[in-house]
Amino acid sequence: MPAEPTTQELRALVAEFEPEKGHVLPALHKVQEQYGYISRKAIEIVARQLNTTPALIYGAVSFYSDFRTHPPAATEISWCSGPACRLLGGDRIREAMQQTLELPLGGQSGDHRYGLHLGQCNGTCSEAPQVWVNGKVTGNLTVASAIRLAREVKGAE
Amino acid sequence: MNARLQSMIDAARREWDESRVSGREQINVCMDTSSVARGANETLAALKTSAQRLGLKIDIGVTGTWGFCWMEPTVTVRSAAGTRTVLYANVTADRVEEFLQTTIVEQRDMAELALGVVEGNSTPEVPLLSDHPFMKGQIRRVMANIGLIDPENIDHYLANSGYEGFGKALEMDAEAIVKEMLDSGLGGRAGGGFPAGRKWDFLRNATAEPRYLVCNADEGDPGAWVNRVLMEGDPQLIIEGMLIAALAAHASIGYIYIRYEYPLCIERMQKAVNQAYDRGLLGKDVLGSGLDFELIVFKGAGSYVCGEETGLIASVDGYRGMPRIKPPFPAQAGLWNKPTNVNNVESYANAPMIMRNGAQWWTSVSTAKEKGTKMFTFSGNVNWAGCIEIPFGPTVRHALEQWAGGMRDGRPCKGFQPGGPLSGVVSGNELDLTLTLDPYRERGLFLGGGGIVFFDDTACTLDLCKYFLAFCEDESCARCTTCHGGTQRAVEIIRRIQQGGGREADIDNFEQLVRTLVWSNCFHGQFAMTTIKTALKAFRDEWDEHIIEKRCRAGVCEGLIQYVVRSQGDTALPAAKEICPTGAIVEERGTYSIDDGLCIRCGACKELAPAAIEIRDRIARRVAAGAAAGGA
Numbered sequence A: 001m002p003a004e005p006t007t008q009e010l011r012a013l014v015a016e017f018e019p020e021k022g023h024v025l026p027a028l029h030k031v032q033e034q035y036g037y038i039s040r041k042a043i044e045i046v047a048r049q050l051n052t053t054p055a056l057i058y059g060a061v062s063f064y065s066d067f068r069t070h071p072p073a074a075t076e077i078s079w080c081s082g083p084a085c086r087l088l089g090g091d092r093i094r095e096a097m098q099q100t101l102e103l104p105l106g107g108q109s110g111d112h113r114y115g116l117h118l119g120q121c122n123g124t125c126s127e128a129p130q131v132w133v134n135g136k137v138t139g140n141l142t143v144a145s146a147i148r149l150a151r152e153v154k155g156a157e
Numbered sequence B: 001m002n003a004r005l006q007s008m009i010d011a012a013r014r015e016w017d018e019s020r021v022s023g024r025e026q027i028n029v030c031m032d033t034s035s036v037a038r039g040a041n042e043t044l045a046a047l048k049t050s051a052q053r054l055g056l057k058i059d060i061g062v063t064g065t066w067g068f069c070w071m072e073p074t075v076t077v078r079s080a081a082g083t084r085t086v087l088y089a090n091v092t093a094d095r096v097e098e099f100l101q102t103t104i105v106e107q108r109d110m111a112e113l114a115l116g117v118v119e120g121n122s123t124p125e126v127p128l129l130s131d132h133p134f135m136k137g138q139i140r141r142v143m144a145n146i147g148l149i150d151p152e153n154i155d156h157y158l159a160n161s162g163y164e165g166f167g168k169a170l171e172m173d174a175e176a177i178v179k180e181m182l183d184s185g186l187g188g189r190a191g192g193g194f195p196a197g198r199k200w201d202f203l204r205n206a207t208a209e210p211r212y213l214v215c216n217a218d219e220g221d222p223g224a225w226v227n228r229v230l231m232e233g234d235p236q237l238i239i240e241g242m243l244i245a246a247l248a249a250h251a252s253i254g255y256i257y258i259r260y261e262y263p264l265c266i267e268r269m270q271k272a273v274n275q276a277y278d279r280g281l282l283g284k285d286v287l288g289s290g291l292d293f294e295l296i297v298f299k300g301a302g303s304y305v306c307g308e309e310t311g312l313i314a315s316v317d318g319y320r321g322m323p324r325i326k327p328p329f330p331a332q333a334g335l336w337n338k339p340t341n342v343n344n345v346e347s348y349a350n351a352p353m354i355m356r357n358g359a360q361w362w363t364s365v366s367t368a369k370e371k372g373t374k375m376f377t378f379s380g381n382v383n384w385a386g387c388i389e390i391p392f393g394p395t396v397r398h399a400l401e402q403w404a405g406g407m408r409d410g411r412p413c414k415g416f417q418p419g420g421p422l423s424g425v426v427s428g429n430e431l432d433l434t435l436t437l438d439p440y441r442e443r444g445l446f447l448g449g450g451g452i453v454f455f456d457d458t459a460c461t462l463d464l465c466k467y468f469l470a471f472c473e474d475e476s477c478a479r480c481t482t483c484h485g486g487t488q489r490a491v492e493i494i495r496r497i498q499q500g501g502g503r504e505a506d507i508d509n510f511e512q513l514v515r516t517l518v519w520s521n522c523f524h525g526q527f528a529m530t531t532i533k534t535a536l537k538a539f540r541d542e543w544d545e546h547i548i549e550k551r552c553r554a555g556v557c558e559g560l561i562q563y564v565v566r567s568q569g570d571t572a573l574p575a576a577k578e579i580c581p582t583g584a585i586v587e588e589r590g591t592y593s594i595d596d597g598l599c600i601r602c603g604a605c606k607e608l609a610p611a612a613i614e615i616r617d618r619i620a621r622r623v624a625a626g627a628a629a630g631g632a
């Protein structure tokens, strides 16, 4: 897990951004790209940099599904919730993966090794049904192959 | 023509022409999100290493997609003389060595992978690409360059009529540009169909400064990827379209708002913008013409309602992307309360050719109402999940057969969704509807941004409705109780019906929700119930079956079905037991059974032991038995 960024590092990282210029999302993206998530401290620093309140910045962070307030797991599985995937068994795949990983959507294992998310269709519907494993499409799944994938990710205990 | 632009175009053309007579074969790999999902990176790497190992002197490049997304990676091979190009499909890394051996070393077509001849002579084995069923009837205008040029090279664009439309517009006054756009009748490609020329005129007539342009590249409708194909295949086309709009409306700042789920689009658009700046096509005093236009690529962060124009504006402003009530419209009060014009990617992409060839040429492909061509993507239970560009007007049936390859496994088409989660569902009995805007509007549906999803009889109508309503609930910005609470309520009711708790009053409950949600602030809430409303009409018997008979004919709804072991002694049963994620399958002295309380209806067991395990009605028979007893 990456170390919690220091105030100084964060200030330097967002120094280029200005108030009233549409810089809230770019600043938050930059923080998340650098550290993998947006910490409480980062929210405060971005707010100060953009001359606004932490409440408004947190409001933005919590509104968008891409922003995380905790570090990501080593292996992130995004489950495609889209229609093509759904029509080809996607929801049963979700049930089976949640059961196997013992996680709800949006959950992460206690040891931060793996997490499961709801993802949106990116138009690779020819590969439906699918999940993205750390951003890479794993498509044409069956429920059985999804269970095997989840078991592999989970590993022996 | 602007002299600096002309000399840039001339230089690009010379370079392009020279590259075609280089005396080396040119191999181009389609590199877009779909092809990468199917191994295009690996194919590109394999081409490079194999070419080196075989000692081949060939040029290797990349392009956007031809639209055969289900057969990626696609690859073109152009002959050394530059006179013949063949398009191939499914060129996976493991076939690359054989592919190069055949096409380059032996100088033969690899017929089994060939889709067709793009230019040059066909053969009995490899016909012309234009004769491929998927290409027949397509008219590629905004897609004209895609597959032929490197999307990351502005010179490729310049050599293929790029920026000629902008060059013409530079010589026109704003009014004349708007007039040409109005004459074309170009309607907004996000689905609204509102004339782009009129919107540009609103902006032109606005008094406040500065004026903003927004390119809406949020493409949030699941199952739609037409904007992605454009941005990944020909990003300069969109920049040129926005420059023309900037001239027409005296706009000085532009934003391209791209959803974060499209990282390759963001990367390519940013590269294209950088190249345009380098060439003086963006920034201060563009090409010495006096036009100032700054263009910013803006990355979204995951929110469907940020595709709604006022939500998008709030999102760029920096806060929660919550749509607001209109008026005021963006042309009056948009970004930072300044006049703003929002158009879809495909709308802007049409402007360059309208300027280049004139409105009259452009409208030569039209129905009575809809002018020009439209891109569509098809997905769901179809054979071909691809991307096309066609004139408006063919029937959905024709589109399904011709460009989506028909339904999978020959199953019947139960219905389709014409354009996103707010657009409703249409019964498969109505496949004779045309791909034009009115028939949908008349039925309270929409033909949306281009993503059409077909489904067959394995789909449960209620389950689909639950998915789309859950999507609307998840993506609601929660400003309006009607929208946020209403979608939540709709999902709850469907869930209860799926568990076996349907009540006859539920139909009225839905109708009340339909009446309530129209009071929401924005289209998201106003149209969230369209799916249920139209599904109640199209598939009423299926609702009654679920609610009254407690039966799910598709065998999907959890509480209404049950997985049972039908025949013991099937050799696949141990594998089924092993795969079960809940331990619901128990074996006692060679006899298998399923513990219904543990079973989550995932169906994995049935995949592995299809003959031994079946799905049965869980409640329906009991209800029927009860009814018979009661009636006696």
Ligand SMILES: Cc1cc2nc3c(=O)[nH]c(=O)nc-3n(C[C@H](O)[C@H](O)[C@H](O)COP(=O)(O)O)c2cc1C
Pocket: B187, B188, B189, B190, B191, B192, B193, B194, B216, B217, B218, B219, B220, B221, B304, B305, B306, B307, B308, B309, B310, B342, B343, B344, B345, B347, B348, B449, B522, B523, B524
């Ligand atoms: C909930 C919601 C989501 C929308 N999403 C998009 C989108 O992803 N892309 C888009 O171009 N328009 C979207 N729209 C429509 C836009 O508000 C706007 O009408 C459109 O960008 C105008 O472009 P056009 O006139 O060129 O078609 C959405 C509308 C609603 C209500």
Ligand code: SF4
Pocket: B305, B322, B323, B324, B475, B476, B477, B478, B479, B480, B481, B483, B484, B520, B521, B522, B523, B524, B525, B526
């Ligand atoms: S209708 Fe829904 S999405 Fe639109 S403003 Fe209201 S709550 Fe937000």
Ligand code: SF4
Pocket: B563, B579, B580, B581, B582, B583, B584, B585, B594, B598, B599, B600, B601, B602, B603, B604, B605, B606
């Ligand atoms: S449907 Fe899934 S949970 Fe139920 S018995 Fe089969 S494998 Fe197990």
Ligand code: FES
Pocket: A080, A081, A082, A083, A084, A085, A086, A121, A122, A123, A124, A125, A126, A128, A129, A130, B222, B223
């Ligand atoms: S529905 Fe899953 S990729 Fe489109």
